[in-house]
Amino acid sequence: MKIVLIGSGNVASHLAEALLAANHNIIQVWSKHFENAVLLSSTINSQAVKYLSEIDVDADLYVLAIKDDAIEDVALQLKNVRGMIAHTSGAVPLHIFEGNFERYGVFYPLQTFSKAKKVNFLDIPLCLEANDIAGMQLLKNIARGISNTVVEINTEKRAILHLSAVFACNFVNHFYALADEILRENELNFNLIKPLIKETAEKIQTAKPISVQTGPAIRHDEKTIAKHESLLGKHPQLVEIYKMVSDSIKKTR
Amino acid sequence: MKIVLIGSGNVASHLAEALLAANHNIIQVWSKHFENAVLLSSTINSQAVKYLSEIDVDADLYVLAIKDDAIEDVALQLKNVRGMIAHTSGAVPLHIFEGNFERYGVFYPLQTFSKAKKVNFLDIPLCLEANDIAGMQLLKNIARGISNTVVEINTEKRAILHLSAVFACNFVNHFYALADEILRENELNFNLIKPLIKETAEKIQTAKPISVQTGPAIRHDEKTIAKHESLLGKHPQLVEIYKMVSDSIKKTR
Numbered sequence: 001m002k003i004v005l006i007g008s009g010n011v012a013s014h015l016a017e018a019l020l021a022a023n024h025n026i027i028q029v030w031s032k033h034f035e036n037a038v039l040l041s042s043t044i045n046s047q048a049v050k051y052l053s054e055i056d057v058d059a060d061l062y063v064l065a066i067k068d069d070a071i072e073d074v075a076l077q078l079k080n081v082r083g084m085i086a087h088t089s090g091a092v093p094l095h096i097f098e099g100n101f102e103r104y105g106v107f108y109p110l111q112t113f114s115k116a117k118k119v120n121f122l123d124i125p126l127c128l129e130a131n132d133i134a135g136m137q138l139l140k141n142i143a144r145g146i147s148n149t150v151v152e153i154n155t156e157k158r159a160i161l162h163l164s165a166v167f168a169c170n171f172v173n174h175f176y177a178l179a180d181e182i183l184r185e186n187e188l189n190f191n192l193i194k195p196l197i198k199e200t201a202e203k204i205q206t207a208k209p210i211s212v213q214t215g216p217a218i219r220h221d222e223k224t225i226a227k228h229e230s231l232l233g234k235h236p237q238l239v240e241i242y243k244m245v246s247d248s249i250k251k252t253r
Numbered sequence: 254m255k256i257v258l259i260g261s262g263n264v265a266s267h268l269a270e271a272l273l274a275a276n277h278n279i280i281q282v283w284s285k286h287f288e289n290a291v292l293l294s295s296t297i298n299s300q301a302v303k304y305l306s307e308i309d310v311d312a313d314l315y316v317l318a319i320k321d322d323a324i325e326d327v328a329l330q331l332k333n334v335r336g337m338i339a340h341t342s343g344a345v346p347l348h349i350f351e352g353n354f355e356r357y358g359v360f361y362p363l364q365t366f367s368k369a370k371k372v373n374f375l376d377i378p379l380c381l382e383a384n385d386i387a388g389m390q391l392l393k394n395i396a397r398g399i400s401n402t403v404v405e406i407n408t409e410k411r412a413i414l415h416l417s418a419v420f421a422c423n424f425v426n427h428f429y430a431l432a433d434e435i436l437r438e439n440e441l442n443f444n445l446i447k448p449l450i451k452e453t454a455e456k457i458q459t460a461k462p463i464s465v466q467t468g469p470a471i472r473h474d475e476k477t478i479a480k481h482e483s484l485l486g487k488h489p490q491l492v493e494i495y496k497m498v499s500d501s502i503k504k505t506r
Contacts, residue, residue, distance in 0.1 A: 067472075068474065068476075068477065069474070069476070091469075091477045091480065110445060110446065110448070110449055111448060111449055111452060112449060112452055112453055112456070112465075112467055114456060114460065114465050114467075116459075116460065117455075117456060117459070117460070119452065123448045124448055125445045125448065127445075149445070149448075151445070153441075157439060157440075157441055159480065159484060160435060160436065160439040160441060160484065161436070161441060161445060161446070162481075163435060163481045163484050163485070164432035164433075164435045164436050164441075164446055165432070165446055165449055166468050166469065166481060166495075167428045167429075167431050167432040167435070168428060168429055168432035168446050168449060168450050168453070169446075169449050169450065169453045169467070169468070170466070170467055170468025170469070170470065170471075170502070171428050171468075171498045171502075172425045172428050172429075172450070172453055172454075173453055173456075173457070173462050173465065173466055173467070173468075174462075174466060174470075174498060174501060174502045174505075175420045175421060175424050175425050175428070176420075176421055176425075176457050176462035177461075177462035177463045177466065177505065178417075178420050178501070179417035179418070179420040179421040179462075180417075180461065180462050180463065182413060182416060182417045182420070183413065183414070183417050186410060186413040187410075188406075188410055188413060188414060188417075190461075192363060192378045192380075192402070192404070192414060193363065193414070193417055193418055193421050193422075194457070194458055195363070195364060195376045195377055195378065195402075196363055196364055196365060196418055196421060196422050197421050197422065197425070197454050197457065197458075198454055198455070198458065199364060199365055199372060199422075200365055200421070200422045200425055200426055200454070201425075201450050201451055201453070201454030201455075202370075202451070202454075203365070203367060203370060203426075204426070204429050204447070204450065205447055205450075205451065206369075206370070207367065207369065207370070208430075208433065208443075209426050209427075209429035209430035209432075209433050210430045210433065212365075212367050212426065213423070213426055213427060213430065214365050214367075214422070214423055214426070215419050215422070215423025215424075215426075216344075216419065216423075217419075217423065217427075218423070219320075221321065221322070223321075223322070224321065224344045227344065227412065228415075228416045228419060231412060231413065231416050232416070237497075237500075237501055237504070238501075240497060241497055241498065241501060242419075244490075244493060244494055244497055245424045245427060245494065247490075248427060248431070248490055248491075248494060249423070249424075249427045251490070252427075252430065
């Protein structure tokens with residue numbers, strides 16, 4: 001498949017690698033910052049383009065792996081392409097392409113990507129949406145070549161998935177960061193809790209999270225809760241978070 | 254070493270297995286519920302005892318792996334033992350043993366244990382505290398035989414470790430549970446976000462959490478934040494949590 005990649009960030013880079021490994025031809029890469037397009041294109045045997053007007057209009061698929069806010073603007077500048085256009089966002093509705101493209105869709109990899117760390121694309125659920133059957137078939141063909149989990153998800157359900165990912169990934173990572181901060185303040189090493197973090201994530205791969213909840217809140221251990229709140233005393237915002245999440249755990253249905 | 258195990262819950266069971274594998278002799282097991290002591294003792298070639306008064310007073314170590322609230326009471330009933338006594342709690346101070354025992358300590362495995370899931374004890378940090386050098390040496394000898402990470406941690410720092418574990422494990426698991434709830438309400442499968450959860454925990458094994466924070470809050474993407482809050486509309490408490498954690502992320506130092 002001839003693919004044009006719009007974007008050069010974490011999603012774009014990891015996706016590009018997976019597409020290349022599946023023998024797709026990424027003919028061009030565009031980025032807001034040309035030097036990033038040059039950098040990425042050099043690793044995937046592609047061509048960097050500086051202006052959207054230089055984009056080849058005859059590719060099979062245009063993948064927009066860029067910031068949510070930029071998708072609509074950039075798409076408008078690609079109105080003349082003949083192939084299918086798709087974005088990779090969890091939060092942006094399908095209909096933003098409506099009226100300007102014949103065939104369009106969403107190709108949402110449900111994963112968190114970081115520059116430094118390789119990911120195995122085969123394990124990443126790909127959530128697809130398209131405005132017609134042929135478009136869905138095209139996305140499916142590509143998706144099944146790079147992932148073991150390919151699902152059709154509409155805009156509303158994709159928004160819910162994205163919301164749940166904020167809790168299970170973004171908020172979770174912030175709690176790792178808060179734990180790190182609390183430990184550092186007390187000259188304790190974050191390494192000590194890394195096995196715990198790993199095990200907590202591994203547990204729920206087979207068990208329902210609600211069934212493996214531990215800690216003072218689920219035991220209604222008010223003595224420990226009060227002690228923890230006093231230890232957090234220097235940080236009123238952390239006390240509030242501690243109270244609120246503990247209350248939520250206590251109300252666990 | 255001759256060890257008596259007080260308790261038969263998750264910590265006791267997993268610890269017993271590790272101690273046995275390191276060729277220690279768990280001579281007796283006591284539990285509040287005798288049938289649980291019978292069950293555990295049968296798997297570790299030990300003897301279940303029904304009453305604390307039956308406990309052999311000549312063991313080298315008495316490990317109290319029981320609920321925090323019960324430690325002091327049960328310890329008082331073991332005043333006549335001649336060996337060292339230690340509890341396994343993150344939150345209970347060392348000094349609760351003071352005055353009633355000659356040699357006492359803490360043997361705190363920093364991990365979350367569940368019935369169903371095996372853990373590799375070698376990876377679990379063991380945090381030790383003791384009232385004298387010989388006691389510390391005894392605990393260290395045992396700890397080093399079952400874990401690769403053995404640290405001396407006093408009561409104050411142990412409380413901080415435990416607090417940070419509440420954020421990084423208990424609160425994190427609750428967020429997994431909330432994500433599960435949100436998904437189920439919308440007929441979406443929790444399996445879809447399992448790879449994301451795994452990757453989020455793996456990332457911070459090598460990167461500082463603050464450096465890999467992603468999501469709408471760190472991008473100050475108010476449009477997505479507002480949308481998520483409206484999607485959570487049915488659950489005012491979840492809206493509050495969403496707001497509060499997002500605010501905390503935005504203030505990330």
